[in-house]
Amino acid sequence: MTAHAPAVDVHHGEHHGPPPAHQSSRVSAPVLGMFLFIASEVMLFGSFFTAYFFVRVVNPDAPGWPPEGFHVPVFVAGVNTAILVTSSFTMHWALQSIKRGNRAGLQAGLVLTLAMGLTFLLTQMLEYARVGFAPRDTAFGSVFYGLTGLHGAHVFVGLTLLTVATVRAFRGHFSPEHHHGVEIPGIYWHFVDVMWIVVYATIYLL
Template sequence: MADAHAKKHDYHIIDPSPWPFLGSVGALVMSLGGIAWMKYLKGAEFKLFGVDLAATHFWLFLIGLFIVLFTMYSWWADTIKEAHEGHHTRVVSLHLRYGMIMFIASELMFFVAWFWAFFDASLFPGEAIQVSRAEYTGGVWPPQGIEVLDPFHLPLYNTIILLLSGTTVTWAHHALLENDRKGLVWGLVLTVALGVLFSCVQVYEYMHAPFSFSDSIYGATFYMATGFHGFHVFIGTIFLLVCLLRAMAGHFTPKQHFGFEAAAWYWHFVDVVWLFLFAFIYVWASAGATIAH
């Protein structure tokens, strides 16, 4: 009788889960809270079924965010549990890798949109620049009157930091393949520390930038591209921090460590995107412009 119910395939039929539904509810509540917040900042109302949500914008957004974060934690905890129970067979692991590749491809297209906006404005400045401040003039890129950041100061520091972090996460991966637990942990410690350092340098750079988001399309494209990359660095640092905690708990083995591998792929993707940001938005766009000191 037991043989009749034994699994004779490599696929994992997951148990019924509340997380997709709960995550959708959290995303809906968080989006409503975000819209209400923006309406509140403009002094407008945001009514839904006769209720003005703008009055409770902060709490609505916070509740939605909490639901989303709780769902993420619980769902990934279930995935880790399934891996420890042996459900991540060769076929399942292959499909997880396909999923991560598709996710990174979608992230790539996300950044393509911001690069597209930047190049469209920079290559055709006469058509794109709508100046909001009198001291700035259009027709050139960057707009005349805007002082740009020195690409070989803080941006260069951050480039070195990210390249080093790519080296340390690769060291950690090779240490894991060699079953060197100490090398794995220290490689991840250094990678997380470098990720935190990158974020700190970028925050300092933003605090001292001589232009703002609303100055012109230059500031808008600059902050959207570099800001979203900084957000991805923040997410990647958390991703690697979780891997560090799991490595210290002995979760990964040389043959089964997709969680760490996915984090390393994501981190290398962040590295590559930064190299393009540094080359074009910092270096190329600053050629002939006034450098702020």
């Protein structure tokens, strides 16, 4: 006889392996996991915003913001913002579609979201090529590229998740009962959108 009791219920034979995990939350474990991950991401972005605001307030005598010689493309980034916000609508549409059993809506919503996310990222890269300053050009250049680059990396991760969801959608995965593979990338995508609204309002507008 071993020191540990066997995991199998030998009397009834109903359950094999360890007992099922207790779930006290109303949120499913995968969704809760994504929310906890996003909480850690908020802290990461918070550290970058702290650096940005430190640079901004440490020189209260500076004549303006951004510093002289730096011009950020407010209009182009504004159009990019509209594209990213719209992609949240299409993402939401995709999930609502599969919840109603509408596979064509799911596929169209995911493809549109993917296309708009890709457009955002390509426009961001073009902006970097034409903005006229580099990360090494004073602290402003560093925090500008740091914050927008951090966000761009998150867009890339979001696009990777969306690509997987899109391929699965076209292979016939997901149903009105089982759609975590769309819902969880969707939550991440909305987070990426939220962070961009904060980044755009802070760096480009205020």
